[in-house]
Amino acid sequence: MWFACAIGFSVIAVQCAVSLFVYFKFRDVPRLPMQWDASGNPSWTAPTWIGVSSIPLISVAAVIFIILAKHQSSEADEVLRGIALATGFALLAQIYHFVLISKYLRNNL
Numbered sequence: 738m739w740f741a742c743a744i745g746f747s748v749i750a751v752q753c754a755v756s757l758f759v760y761f762k763f764r765d766v767p768r769l770p771m772q773w774d775a776s777g778n779p780s781w782t783a784p785t786w787i788g789v790s791s792i793p794l795i796s797v798a799a800v801i802f803i804i805l806a807k808h809q810s811s812e813a814d815e816v817l818r819g820i821a822l823a824t825g826f827a828l829l830a831q832i833y834h835f836v837l838i839s840k841y842l843r844n845n846l
Contacts, residue, residue, distance in 0.1 A: 740817065
């Protein structure tokens with residue numbers, strides 16, 4: 738169980754490092770695109786600090802919920818898989834989101 742938590746929070750630490758990097762890269766941009774429509778235009782934006790911190794915060798919540806759900810299951814492997822999948826996919830989504838932001842800002846600023 739503690740190993741699963743260590744993995745989850747290690748990935749979250751990487752997410753925080755990525756967020757800090759992106760924050761300092763885009764700190765002069767007041768709002769970052771958060772979602773895109775089918776034509777490739779942002780459908781809404783958020784303040785920069787929210788845009789870069791949302792994925793790590795969602796990952797922390799996911800890890801907490803998975804740990805709390807562990808009481809419903811006696812299988813530690815399920816907890817480990819759940820934490821690894823939740824934080825791993827969130828990290829991939831975060832990196833992809835920042836790539837999209839970079840492309841959009843490069844083409845539109």
